[in-house]
Amino acid sequence: MSDGSTGNGEARPRPQYGEYATPEEQRARIQRPEVTEALDAGVAPQPERPAPAPVDAARPGGLRGPLWDRIITGGLLAYGLVSTVSTIVQxxxxxxxxxxxxxxxxxxxxYxxxxxxxVWGAAAALxxxxxxxxxxxxxxRRLKRGKIAFWIPIAGFVATALVAGVCVTLALVGDQQFMTAIIGSVPN
Structure with a gap:
């Protein structure tokens, strides 16, 4: 009966709905329609890739990670913004x-x-x-990946303050009269 006949001499029609498909092929066709096209073309179906992790709709912008970290990080960034704007103006x-x-x-x-x-004040402001x-x-970027991020605003402040501090120091040292008054006021 391997010739596809029904036993009474009539040829059996070619299966159309997967009667001879393996259980794996049946599951693949049901769950992933693109697999049907691949199998019809004679190509082995590719293994299913895991779906990306769903973005939590309760968190705006897809931010993940511990709530305490997001609160502290947001507070530090907000404080840093206010401080930065104030310092730039000065x-x-x-x-x-x-x-x-x-x-x-x-x-x-x-001064x-x-x-x-x-010039140096504008450089420090920049x-x-x-x-x-x-x-x-x-x-x-770190918050979007769900990693602890509170330390980044702290490290960012330290690095920025060091570079800006160099600019301010160069401006102050550039005025000999001003520096003489500052140094002269230091007790012996």
């Missing part, structure tokens, strides 16, 4: 910024290197702005 008027710093130290000093102050944006981007 640095763009560098002579006043330098004189305010001297007043905090209890020194009456006037006179205006050109250098404005560093703060780019530093915050880069920190926010890296934090967002």
């Amino acid at each position: 640095l763009l008027d560098f002579p006043r910024y330098a004189e305010s710093a001297a007043n905090v130290l209890g020194v009456d000093a006037t 006179t290197n205006l050109q250098g102050g404005y 560093v703060y702005g780019i530093g915050w944006l880069l920190t926010a981007l890296l934090t967002w």
